[in-house]
Amino acid sequence: EDKVVQSPLSLVVHEGDTVTLNCSYEVTNFRSLLWYKQEKKAPTFLFMLTSSGIEKKSGRLSSILDKKELFSILNITATQTGDSAIYLCAVAIYSGGSNYKLTFGKGTLLTVNP
């Protein structure tokens, strides 16, 4: 059974702190790993990672994938209260033909206090 595990499940930090969110996976037919930010609405796309060791960066957020150890991390530096959200990790799994589907982890609830 395909599995995506995120840790920690919940994290409370102060503004300005740096956080690292973890995502490990055990899946067949891995295609890519995606990070989403979910506030009180739809998941918002952050990154898609397909190659090991190549860091993707967007402002204060960065992410990297290790396909040998089957995990990814999402780093947020100089956190702000607006970073408070659930961060979802999803793995795109190839299911034949041109078909893929996302399997999500349970998410990490990040709370950034002023």
Next chain:
Amino acid sequence: AAGVIQSPRHLIKEKRETATLKCYPISRHDTVYWYQQGPGQDPQFLISFYEKMQSDKGSIPDRFSAQQFSDYHSELNMSSLELGDSALYFCASSKGGGRGNEQYFGPGTRLTVT
């Protein structure tokens, strides 16, 4: 550019009624995915369509059916609604049968079954 559009945004139905949810993908996206997210749960893949054909099926109950139309919009039809169907239903779209994998989510339809 407009994102994924879903309607209605909120829907309240009684048990055993029928509901139809609509999804309009991002322009030029040809693949649509449906996810169900229960309270405090991660999104669960239901079904996907590529070029108007069903491309993959997940944990979608037999009471639900879906299709993608010639303009690429999709509808999720839910019959004999049960209390447990209360959830957020997300539609996501991508380009190229999922080869791009970057699935962009709509705002969701919150279905409440009473």
